[in-house]
Amino acid sequence: MKNTKVYKSDFFSQNLYFIVVFAGLLSLMSCAASKTETWQWEKIEAKGEPTARHEAGMVAYKNKILLMGGRRINPTDVFDTENKIWTAKASTPIEIHHFQPVVVDDAVYIIGGMTGQWPNETPLDRVVVYYPEKDEYVYSHEIPEHRRRGGAGVVAHNGKIYVVGGITKGHMNGYQPWFDVYDPKTGEWKVLPDAPGSRDHFHAAVASNKLYAFAGRKTSKKTGQDMALTNTYGNVYDFEKNEWLKVTDDLAIPTQRAGNAAFVWKNEVIVGGGESIAHEVAHNEVQAYNIKTKTWRNWPSMIQGRHGTGYVIVDDYVYMAAGSGNRGGGPELTTIERLKLPSETDESVAVASTNFTEIRKQWHTVELNFEGPKTSEDAADNPFLNYLLQVEFKNEETNYTIRGFYAADGNASESSADQGNIWSVRFTPEELGDWTYSAVLYHQDNIALKNDVATAEKISISNATGGFKVVASDKEGVDFRAHGRLVASNGYYKFTGSDKYWMKVGANSPENLLGYVDFDDTYRMEASNEEGEASTTNEIHSYPLHLKDWKTGDPTWKDGKGKALIGALNYLASTGMNSVYFLTMNILGDGKDVWPYAKPDEFNRFDVSKLEQWEIVFRHMQSKGLLLHIVLQETENETLLDGGDTGPLRQLYLNELMARFGHHLALNWNLGEENGPAHWSPLGQNDAQRKAMAKFIKESDAYNHPVLLHTHAQDPLRSDILDSIVGYKYVDGLSLQQEERTETSEVIERWKKKSEAAGNEWLITMDEIGKWYQGAVLDSEDPTHDSLRKYVLWGTLLSGGAGVEWYFGAKHPHNDLNSEDWRERNRLWQITNHARVFFEEYLPFWQMKPEHSLVNIEEAYCFREKGEVYALFLPDTKEATINLLEEEGEFQVHWFDPVNGGELQLGSVTTLSAGAVRELGVPPTTKGTKHDDWVCLLKKI
The missing domain is CATH 2.60.40 (Immunoglobulin-like)
Structure with a gap:
C-alpha cells in the first residue's frame, strides 16, 4: 500500500484496530514511565575497597564476587554481596590481564589472557585455575602454541570452555577470528571453524544454546589504530548446528566500543561499558540485544563509565566494579555499582513502552520476524496466495503499511529451507525519532490479491506490536544509507535524505546477472543459438575471475558461496560505477536462467531460499553504492503472466518482489526489456496493459521508486509506443535503447521536451546502445571507445540524460549473456567515471538545459x-x-x-x-x- 502522511487532526479517522493498538501502547507507556523512573544503577557503599585495577576479570562464585588479575600482580578481592564487605585473598601467580574468567564446577578458569607490559604483551601459555574454597591458584594444561592469544571472549557451556577471537601480539597486531573448545577435565583442545569476523578486547556470552560475540575491536598499534577499528557487527555461533550464523544488520551494535563486558538476562544479551575513540571518558551505555525479536534497546546507563572489567549476577542484581574510568590505562577505579534485574513483567513493559529504547538507524533496513503457522512452499494452503502479512509503521506524522512475506525457517539463505513458521517484513525508516509497529497476518483464499481484509481470518503471530527509536545513520561515502532514498525529481535522480542529485553510470550487462551457479535451484532451461541474440551453452555464470575481488568481511552464504559474484560487484563499484541492470525473470527469454519461482512453470509459488540469497547480494550492492536496476520481464515473456494483463499472477509476482526487495534505497522498477510488440516478438503488451502494470506498481510500492520503460531501438516502432504513454503520471521515465549512437543526443532531447510539454518530465537514461550485436566492445577491441565517449556518454549527459549504462552486445566476447569478467572493459569504466565526477563536482546539472x-x-x-x-x-x-x-x-x-x-x-x-x-x-x-x-x-x- 502507498505511503501516506497522517496528521494529528485526522489521526483518529484511521482504522479502528490500530487506534486500539496505539491506545494499548500508550497505556504501557504510562506503566513503563512509572516503573523505569526508579530503574537505575546504584552505587554501593562497602566496607573496605578492592585494589584499583583494570584489564581485570570479575566472576560470581556462589553468592560472592571475585575480582581477579589486572595490570600488575594483584590480590584476588572478594565481595560479600550480603554484608557488602571486600576481603583480599591470594594474588595471581604472575601478572594476568585481558581475560574473561569462567566457572566450571568448583574452580575459576583463566584462559585467553595476557601477561607482560603494554604494548608488547604475550598470551598465556597455560591455563590458570583458581579454587575459591582453597584460595589457591594452580597451573593447569598447556595451551597449544599456535592457538595462544589474549583479549579473547571466553564462555563455559555444557562443562567445556569455548574461546573466540583474541590477539596474538599484545596491542601491536595479530587479531584473530579463531574459535576453540577446551575440555578442563582432559585438557583436550579442539580447533573449531573461525568466526565471521576478527575481534579482541570483548566479552562473549551464551544464550539459548548460542554464543554471542558483540563489540570489541581489531587492535593494531603497529598501524596507529590502537582503538579505531571497533567492530560494528556481532557474531553468533549455534551450538546445536555447530556453525556460525549469517551476519545480519540486526547484529550491528548501536554503540561501538571495546573493553566491554557482557552478560545474559532472560531473552537478552546485554553489553555495557567499554572504550573507543568517540570520547575520552569510558562508556557507560548499557544496551541489550533481544535474541527473539532480534532488536536492540537501551538499559539504564551506569553511574560510572568504565572498561577493562566485567559483569556478574548475584541473586536479582547485576554488579560491576573496578576498571578504568577513561579510555586507556586510568584512572583505575575501586567503586562498585549494581542494577536491579527486571522481572518478566518489567521486561515486557520496557520493550513495549514508547520509550522506544530499541535502537534503529535512519535509512537502515528494519527486518522483523514473526512466528506464525508452520507451512511450506508447496503446501496445499498456498502461503503466497492465502496469507497476507501487513505491518503498519508509524511515527509522529508518517504512516507506512508494508507488505510482509513468507520466510520459511527465517534462515533460508543458509539452510535452503522450503518450510517453517517465520513471516518477515522489511522496512526502511526515513524519519528520526520514535516509531511503533503493528503486524497482522490474514488468512483467506487469495487474500494476497485482495485489498479488502475485512472478512479475512486474523492469525496469531508473535511479536505483533512494538516500537523502536530511529537515530541518525552512521554510514558515509557511496553507501546509500548515508544519503537516503533515490526518487525521480524533475528529470533526474535525487536523494530524499540529502536533497542531493545523483548521476547514474553503470553496467547494462550481463542482463542475466542472477543466473549464477551459487544461487539455489538456478540453472539454464535450455541453451540457445538463435539469430538476433547472444548464444548460450548449458553453463551459467560463475564469475571465477572476480573471486580475487571478494574481501574478508564481505557476505557469503552456505559455507562460502557467493564470493565470486560479491567480488565482481566490489570490482565494479571500485571503478566508480553505481548501477547494475539485471532481469528477475527471463523464462522464454534469451538466457532462460533467472526466475524467482520454486519451479519455472508454476507462477504462484516462490523459491524462498533463492530470494534470500538474492537479498544478500542486493544489500551488499546498496552498501557499495550500486543501484538495483530491476528489469521485470523480457520482450519474449511480456504475455507469460495473465496474457500481459496485470491479473493475479502478475500482481503476485510484483507484490513478492516489492515485499522482499522494495525496502532498498536505490532501485528502479523497469517495466520490461524492449517493452511492446516487435516483428521478432509480436506478442507484446499493449498500451493499456503497459499502463495498468505501471499504475499497479506505483500504487503498491510504499517507497515511490522510479518506474521506467525500456524502449525499442528504432523509430517509428519506439515512438508509436512512447507517444501513447508520454505524460502518463505513473511512468517516471525511459530506459532508452538506441541503435545509432550518433543520434543519441537528438533522441534524448526530443523525448525530454515532449515529456516536459506533457506535464511529466521524464528521467531518461541511455541504457542500451546499439547496434544489438556490437554494443560496448572489449577494451582490447576499442581501447579509447571514441564513439561511445563522444556520442553516447557526453552526448547523453549534456542533453539532459540522467545517466548511462553499457550494454555488451550479442556477438562479441564477454557479451550480454556470457560475460564473466567486468575487467575486460576497465578502460570504459574509467572514461565513464571521469564524466560522472565532472558532473557531480562541477555542475548543477539538474538546473541545466541543452x-x-x-x-x-x-x-x-x-x-x-x-x-x-x-x-x-x-x-x-x-x-x-x-x-x-x-x-x-x-x-x-x-x-x-x-x-x-x-x-x-x-x-x-x-x-x-x-x-x-x-x-x-x-x-x-x-x-x-x-x-x-x-x-x-x-x-x-
Whole structure:
C-alpha cells in the first residue's frame, strides 16, 4: 500500500484496530514511565575497597564476587554481596590481564589472557585455575602454541570452555577470528571453524544454546589504530548446528566500543561499558540485544563509565566494579555499582513502552520476524496466495503499511529451507525519532490479491506490536544509507535524505546477472543459438575471475558461496560505477536462467531460499553504492503472466518482489526489456496493459521508486509506443535503447521536451546502445571507445540524460549473456567515471538545459544554466566559439580531459566577456593518449 502522511487532526479517522493498538501502547507507556523512573544503577557503599585495577576479570562464585588479575600482580578481592564487605585473598601467580574468567564446577578458569607490559604483551601459555574454597591458584594444561592469544571472549557451556577471537601480539597486531573448545577435565583442545569476523578486547556470552560475540575491536598499534577499528557487527555461533550464523544488520551494535563486558538476562544479551575513540571518558551505555525479536534497546546507563572489567549476577542484581574510568590505562577505579534485574513483567513493559529504547538507524533496513503457522512452499494452503502479512509503521506524522512475506525457517539463505513458521517484513525508516509497529497476518483464499481484509481470518503471530527509536545513520561515502532514498525529481535522480542529485553510470550487462551457479535451484532451461541474440551453452555464470575481488568481511552464504559474484560487484563499484541492470525473470527469454519461482512453470509459488540469497547480494550492492536496476520481464515473456494483463499472477509476482526487495534505497522498477510488440516478438503488451502494470506498481510500492520503460531501438516502432504513454503520471521515465549512437543526443532531447510539454518530465537514461550485436566492445577491441565517449556518454549527459549504462552486445566476447569478467572493459569504466565526477563536482546539472546551437563546432554539445554555467563538449577545439550574446559579465574558462580525467586545467584563454560570440582558445597540452575532444567549462565570475 502507498505511503501516506497522517496528521494529528485526522489521526483518529484511521482504522479502528490500530487506534486500539496505539491506545494499548500508550497505556504501557504510562506503566513503563512509572516503573523505569526508579530503574537505575546504584552505587554501593562497602566496607573496605578492592585494589584499583583494570584489564581485570570479575566472576560470581556462589553468592560472592571475585575480582581477579589486572595490570600488575594483584590480590584476588572478594565481595560479600550480603554484608557488602571486600576481603583480599591470594594474588595471581604472575601478572594476568585481558581475560574473561569462567566457572566450571568448583574452580575459576583463566584462559585467553595476557601477561607482560603494554604494548608488547604475550598470551598465556597455560591455563590458570583458581579454587575459591582453597584460595589457591594452580597451573593447569598447556595451551597449544599456535592457538595462544589474549583479549579473547571466553564462555563455559555444557562443562567445556569455548574461546573466540583474541590477539596474538599484545596491542601491536595479530587479531584473530579463531574459535576453540577446551575440555578442563582432559585438557583436550579442539580447533573449531573461525568466526565471521576478527575481534579482541570483548566479552562473549551464551544464550539459548548460542554464543554471542558483540563489540570489541581489531587492535593494531603497529598501524596507529590502537582503538579505531571497533567492530560494528556481532557474531553468533549455534551450538546445536555447530556453525556460525549469517551476519545480519540486526547484529550491528548501536554503540561501538571495546573493553566491554557482557552478560545474559532472560531473552537478552546485554553489553555495557567499554572504550573507543568517540570520547575520552569510558562508556557507560548499557544496551541489550533481544535474541527473539532480534532488536536492540537501551538499559539504564551506569553511574560510572568504565572498561577493562566485567559483569556478574548475584541473586536479582547485576554488579560491576573496578576498571578504568577513561579510555586507556586510568584512572583505575575501586567503586562498585549494581542494577536491579527486571522481572518478566518489567521486561515486557520496557520493550513495549514508547520509550522506544530499541535502537534503529535512519535509512537502515528494519527486518522483523514473526512466528506464525508452520507451512511450506508447496503446501496445499498456498502461503503466497492465502496469507497476507501487513505491518503498519508509524511515527509522529508518517504512516507506512508494508507488505510482509513468507520466510520459511527465517534462515533460508543458509539452510535452503522450503518450510517453517517465520513471516518477515522489511522496512526502511526515513524519519528520526520514535516509531511503533503493528503486524497482522490474514488468512483467506487469495487474500494476497485482495485489498479488502475485512472478512479475512486474523492469525496469531508473535511479536505483533512494538516500537523502536530511529537515530541518525552512521554510514558515509557511496553507501546509500548515508544519503537516503533515490526518487525521480524533475528529470533526474535525487536523494530524499540529502536533497542531493545523483548521476547514474553503470553496467547494462550481463542482463542475466542472477543466473549464477551459487544461487539455489538456478540453472539454464535450455541453451540457445538463435539469430538476433547472444548464444548460450548449458553453463551459467560463475564469475571465477572476480573471486580475487571478494574481501574478508564481505557476505557469503552456505559455507562460502557467493564470493565470486560479491567480488565482481566490489570490482565494479571500485571503478566508480553505481548501477547494475539485471532481469528477475527471463523464462522464454534469451538466457532462460533467472526466475524467482520454486519451479519455472508454476507462477504462484516462490523459491524462498533463492530470494534470500538474492537479498544478500542486493544489500551488499546498496552498501557499495550500486543501484538495483530491476528489469521485470523480457520482450519474449511480456504475455507469460495473465496474457500481459496485470491479473493475479502478475500482481503476485510484483507484490513478492516489492515485499522482499522494495525496502532498498536505490532501485528502479523497469517495466520490461524492449517493452511492446516487435516483428521478432509480436506478442507484446499493449498500451493499456503497459499502463495498468505501471499504475499497479506505483500504487503498491510504499517507497515511490522510479518506474521506467525500456524502449525499442528504432523509430517509428519506439515512438508509436512512447507517444501513447508520454505524460502518463505513473511512468517516471525511459530506459532508452538506441541503435545509432550518433543520434543519441537528438533522441534524448526530443523525448525530454515532449515529456516536459506533457506535464511529466521524464528521467531518461541511455541504457542500451546499439547496434544489438556490437554494443560496448572489449577494451582490447576499442581501447579509447571514441564513439561511445563522444556520442553516447557526453552526448547523453549534456542533453539532459540522467545517466548511462553499457550494454555488451550479442556477438562479441564477454557479451550480454556470457560475460564473466567486468575487467575486460576497465578502460570504459574509467572514461565513464571521469564524466560522472565532472558532473557531480562541477555542475548543477539538474538546473541545466541543452543548447547545442550555441557552439559553432559540428557534433559539439552545450549544456547550460543561463547566466551561470556552460559545459561544452568539443570533438575538435580548433576555432571553437561560444555564443554569449544573451549573457552579461565575465566567465572563467577551464578545461577538462574526457579521456584521462583529473583536475580542471587552464588553456590559452582564462576569462571571457559576455555580450558577443567569443573564441574559447586552445586547451592545455595533454599527456598520454592523444585525442582531439575536450570539455570546456565556463562559470560566471
